[in-house]
Amino acid sequence: MKTQQLQRRITRREAVIGVVGQGYVGLSLAASAAVEGMTVRAVDVDTDRIQQLAAGSNVVPGVDDALFANAVEAGRLFFGTDAAALADCDVVVICVPTPVVEHRPDLRFIEDAGRAVAGHLRRDSLVVLESTTYPGTTEQVLRPLLEAHGLRAGRDFLLAYSPERIDPGNVKYGLRNTPRVVGGIDEPSSQTAGMFYDQLVDEVEVLSSCRAAEMAKLLENTFRMVNIALVNELATLCSEQQIDVWEVIRAAATKPFGFMPFYPGPGVGGHCIPLDPTYLAWQSRRDTGRPFRLVETAQDINAHMPTYVTSRVIEALSDHGKAVKGANILALGVTYKPDVGDLRESAAIEVLARLVSKGAKVTFHDPFVTEIREHGLSLRGSSLSRTSLAAADIVLLLTPHSTYDVDMVAEHAKLLFDARNATNGSRRPTVVTL
Numbered sequence: 001m002k003t004q005q006l007q008r009r010i011t012r013r014e015a016v017i018g019v020v021g022q023g024y025v026g027l028s029l030a031a032s033a034a035v036e037g038m039t040v041r042a043v044d045v046d047t048d049r050i051q052q053l054a055a056g057s058n059v060v061p062g063v064d065d066a067l068f069a070n071a072v073e074a075g076r077l078f079f080g081t082d083a084a085a086l087a088d089c090d091v092v093v094i095c096v097p098t099p100v101v102e103h104r105p106d107l108r109f110i111e112d113a114g115r116a117v118a119g120h121l122r123r124d125s126l127v128v129l130e131s132t133t134y135p136g137t138t139e140q141v142l143r144p145l146l147e148a149h150g151l152r153a154g155r156d157f158l159l160a161y162s163p164e165r166i167d168p169g170n171v172k173y174g175l176r177n178t179p180r181v182v183g184g185i186d187e188p189s190s191q192t193a194g195m196f197y198d199q200l201v202d203e204v205e206v207l208s209s210c211r212a213a214e215m216a217k218l219l220e221n222t223f224r225m226v227n228i229a230l231v232n233e234l235a236t237l238c239s240e241q242q243i244d245v246w247e248v249i250r251a252a253a254t255k256p257f258g259f260m261p262f263y264p265g266p267g268v269g270g271h272c273i274p275l276d277p278t279y280l281a282w283q284s285r286r287d288t289g290r291p292f293r294l295v296e297t298a299q300d301i302n303a304h305m306p307t308y309v310t311s312r313v314i315e316a317l318s319d320h321g322k323a324v325k326g327a328n329i330l331a332l333g334v335t336y337k338p339d340v341g342d343l344r345e346s347a348a349i350e351v352l353a354r355l356v357s358k359g360a361k362v363t364f365h366d367p368f369v370t371e372i373r374e375h376g377l378s379l380r381g382s383s384l385s386r387t388s389l390a391a392a393d394i395v396l397l398l399t400p401h402s403t404y405d406v407d408m409v410a411e412h413a414k415l416l417f418d419a420r421n422a423t424n425g426s427r428r429p430t431v432v433t434l
């Protein structure tokens with residue numbers, strides 16, 4: 001195999017890059033590679049999306065507008081729906097969804113993408129999988145599909161895995177300054193994939209195998225999910241014991257070593273942290289017959305949080321002489337985390353659905369969301385003003401977007417349930433904190 005030739009093309013930025021899947025992950029990568037001087041063939045099966053991207057419209061939420069504009073301006077980013085465009089690519093990166101369906105990984109999109117890439121795979125090229133998945137996927141699921149037309153991984157082309165670790169809405173850490181983890185099926189695959197990401201990312205950690213890189217991604221997100229479950233459970237205990245859990249976490253975080261703060265909330269949302277650990281739990285049961293106990297317990301605790309928050313809201317209303325049935329409730333922030341427009345797996349939605357089922361009259365405000373049509377809800381966003389705050393029997397601060405003037409909210413709400421301690425230890429008698 002002409003590995004050195006490929007490596008030279010990569011480091012000279014002469015390599016042609018194919019990116020399969022133009023969602024948040026794929027488009028961010030494609031645009032970055034184009035800005036760095038590489039020619040990029042960006043492929044997606046979604047015709048509408050491709051037409052809009054090709055027309056210069058950044059239709060993928062979360063992808064930086066300036067990055068997209070610069071990539072288009074560079075004139076090296078080509079969009080299409082036909083995988084045949086990959087035929088002249090030196091490097092092909094697969095960034096397709098990996099959903100969890102009924103507690104099982106659904107690798108359909110990786111399989112479809114693998115078959116499409118295989119039909120146009122070039123000898124002496126590199127294929128990288130970026131989608132989040134369980135260890136073994138690259139070698140056991142993707143590799144045989146890529147080899148279907150006679151080329152052999154390790155002999156005719158290189159194969160690696162590199163998880164995307166991007167954190168939507170994070171203004172400090174983006175694609176360039178978030179270190180990359182890369183692992184290949186063999187040494188040349190690992191090294192060459194490392195060289196590719198070196199062109200785009202400040203720091204690259206090259207591992208010995210695809211499986212280690214796949215597992216590293218699951219460890220990161222499982223670590224986060226389990227620690228959130230820990231503070232969620234602690235929050236329920238602290239509430240019963242009249243201890244301020246936020247003060248407790250603040251105190252523990254003063255320890256300069258061995259502790260990292262996580263914060264309680266209405267649940268765990270987004271499409272990564274709640275779902276990725278499921279891959280681990282599923283694989284453990286499939287391959288060892290044993291449950292991954294910590295993951296399953298943590299998922300259980302987090303899944304209970306919307307119910308718990310609902311019960312605390314009902315209790316707060318009742319303490320102020322009001323029944324939940326017929327109560328006017330205004331919820332502020334319904335996306336899964338502040339400053340992103342993503343409703344996927346948002347625990348706030350479940351809280352609202354539970355309150356509606358108890359007979360509450362629920363309205364919401366969110367700068368990113370105009371309507372909610374899920375969980376049996378059909379709600380249109382309402383305005384946020386002193387009048388709307390004062391009109392509600394209780395205001396719920398579920399996702400504290402940075403544009404919210406929390407002091408103003410606390411001042412004008414008759415009663416405020418603050419699920420995220422946005423009021424930061426407010427002593428107002430009308431503020432109840434999770």
Ligand SMILES: NC(=O)c1ccc[n+]([C@@H]2O[C@H](COP(=O)([O-])OP(=O)(O)OC[C@H]3O[C@@H](n4cnc5c(N)ncnc54)[C@H](O)[C@@H]3O)[C@@H](O)[C@H]2O)c1
Pocket residue numbers: 020021022023024025026043044045046049095096097098109112113116130131132133163164165166167168271272
């Ligand atoms: N979004 C994130 O913050 C994030 C962060 C880290 C990792 N990830 C992981 O990266 C992967 C991609 O995530 P995303 O958020 O970009 O997904 P997404 O759903 O936003 O986009 C995926 C795109 O792939 C396209 N697609 C599906 N099948 C295809 C095929 N066979 N050929 C070509 N295109 C195809 C879809 O049309 C869609 O446009 C997932 O595994 C996800 O878990 C996402």
